Amino acid sequence: MPFELHIALRYLLAKRKQAFISVISLISTLGVTVGVMALVIALALMTGLQQELRDRILGANPHIFVWKRSGVVDYRAEADKLRAMPHVIGAAPAILGRALVTAAGEQAFINLKGIDPALEPSVTAIAGAIRSGDLAGLTKSDPEAPDTILLGSDLAAQLGVSAGDSISLLTSEGTLSPMGMMPRPRRLLVAGTFNLGLYEVDSQTGFVSLDVAKRLMDKQEVDLIQLRIDDIYAAPEVSNAIAGELGSDYVAQDWADMNRSLFSALWLEKMAISLTIGLIVMVAALNIVASLILLVMEKHRDIAILKTMGASARSVTVIFMMQGLIIGIVGTTAGASLGYGVAEIVDRYQLIQIPMDVYQIAHVPFIVLPGDLALVIVSAIVVCFLATIYPSRQAARLDPAAALRYE
Numbered sequence: 001m002p003f004e005l006h007i008a009l010r011y012l013l014a015k016r017k018q019a020f021i022s023v024i025s026l027i028s029t030l031g032v033t034v035g036v037m038a039l040v041i042a043l044a045l046m047t048g049l050q051q052e053l054r055d056r057i058l059g060a061n062p063h064i065f066v067w068k069r070s071g072v073v074d075y076r077a078e079a080d081k082l083r084a085m086p087h088v089i090g091a092a093p094a095i096l097g098r099a100l101v102t103a104a105g106e107q108a109f110i111n112l113k114g115i116d117p118a119l120e121p122s123v124t125a126i127a128g129a130i131r132s133g134d135l136a137g138l139t140k141s142d143p144e145a146p147d148t149i150l151l152g153s154d155l156a157a158q159l160g161v162s163a164g165d166s167i168s169l170l171t172s173e174g175t176l177s178p179m180g181m182m183p184r185p186r187r188l189l190v191a192g193t194f195n196l197g198l199y200e201v202d203s204q205t206g207f208v209s210l211d212v213a214k215r216l217m218d219k220q221e222v223d224l225i226q227l228r229i230d231d232i233y234a235a236p237e238v239s240n241a242i243a244g245e246l247g248s249d250y251v252a253q254d255w256a257d258m259n260r261s262l263f264s265a266l267w268l269e270k271m272a273i274s275l276t277i278g279l280i281v282m283v284a285a286l287n288i289v290a291s292l293i294l295l296v297m298e299k300h301r302d303i304a305i306l307k308t309m310g311a312s313a314r315s316v317t318v319i320f321m322m323q324g325l326i327i328g329i330v331g332t333t334a335g336a337s338l339g340y341g342v343a344e345i346v347d348r349y350q351l352i353q354i355p356m357d358v359y360q361i362a363h364v365p366f367i368v369l370p371g372d373l374a375l376v377i378v379s380a381i382v383v384c385f386l387a388t389i390y391p392s393r394q395a396a397r398l399d400p401a402a403a404l405r406y407e
Contacts, residue, residue: 004318004319007319008319008326011299012025012323012326024291027287028284028287028290028291028331029330029331030331031280031284031331032284032285032328032330032332033331033338035277035280035284035335035380036281036331036332036377037334037338038280039278039281040340040368041339041342042273042277043368044343044367044368045364046266046273047270048364048367049266049361050266053361054263056198057198057255059124059197059198060124060125060196060201061201061255062092062124062226062227063227063229063232064229064238064254065224065225065226065227065252065258066082066227066251067250068250068251069250069251070249071221072221072225075222078225079091079225081246082225082227082242085245087229087237088228089122089228090119090227091228092115092123092225092226093222094113094114094115094222094226095113095114095213095219096224097112097217098110098112099216100169101169101206102167102169102185103159106159108158108159110204110205110206112169112171113205113208113213114207114209114217115138115208115210117135117138123228124228125196126207129194129197131195132193133163133191137191137192146187147186148190148191148208148212149191149206149212150193150194150206150208151192152193152201152204152205153193155203155206156190158203162190164190165190166188167190168186169216170183170184170185171216173217186216194207197361232255235254236254238254239253239254239257281380284384285386286387288328288387289387292320292323292324292388293394295320295323295391303316303395303398304400307398307400313396314396316396316398317396320388320392321389323388324384324385324387324392325381325384328383329384331380335380340368343366343367344366344368346364350362350363
């Protein structure tokens, strides 16, 4: 063991008269531990919230929306054309609109979405989100059978309906009468319910087939083509390439652009929380400075003796730097381990429950990214190292003759 490290450890574990120095060192180590632990947990919280919201949004919605200015005449041909582009793994048409639903005395305004039941599972997670009934129920085999609709589970609960019940649906498009165009309610049969995990969708959305949507909203063509790609981070690139490859008649918008304000706010909040909690580590670093300055004052005679025995100024500097680094490494390791453990336990057992209608998720998720953990560890150790520079240089400048004059 290098003698600098040996002396640094002896000073850290001081006993008897120097017990006060050991207490200060312990407090400094605990300060670093608490600061690093809090920072790891805060980053895990914000990362988990971002990823959970992103996954739910992308499960309920396609990655890219594509419109055609001249209208989508043959959606199958357009879907095949878009599916041939790089990264695109799914394409499906959609018709979007608004409607008023009435059932059992309850009313609700909903987002009505016309879909192709065979193609929709290729762009959203609707196939795995069915809670009752099935997606195939939107396709009519008998022309005389009533039209059907698939409702979000929260919307169905609000209306008090389930699979097999009927609802009344009213759109702004109506029928011509002597009094002019009059809205006319239509009776639809509930084919089932779904739960995509996003309260905004599950409480306000109903799916119908394309043919039913065309009749309800008086449209001859689909509104847009939805795309799903193999890499969500390539969505902006694919979105920008669509107009270049297929012509200026096509307009595309990706998920990141549509949710830019939400994810920008989450990123800003993550940075703000990280900087705020990072101040705890700075306070702990000040404790390290204080403990080393006190140690230099306490050990001035020992430093003078070391110098008279041949120890260089560099060796004295290394002794005190090592002491601060040991405090930083021990505190950082303990804090990172505790923070990671707390985040894993809280996330695995879903200990923090929150109202889903406010935050879109039922519990607070915690996800520790390796990059975030490494950044916290390296930053904390660097801060602790910087805190050792001034006391170490002061110790190295100590004049042995002046220190031993009155001893």
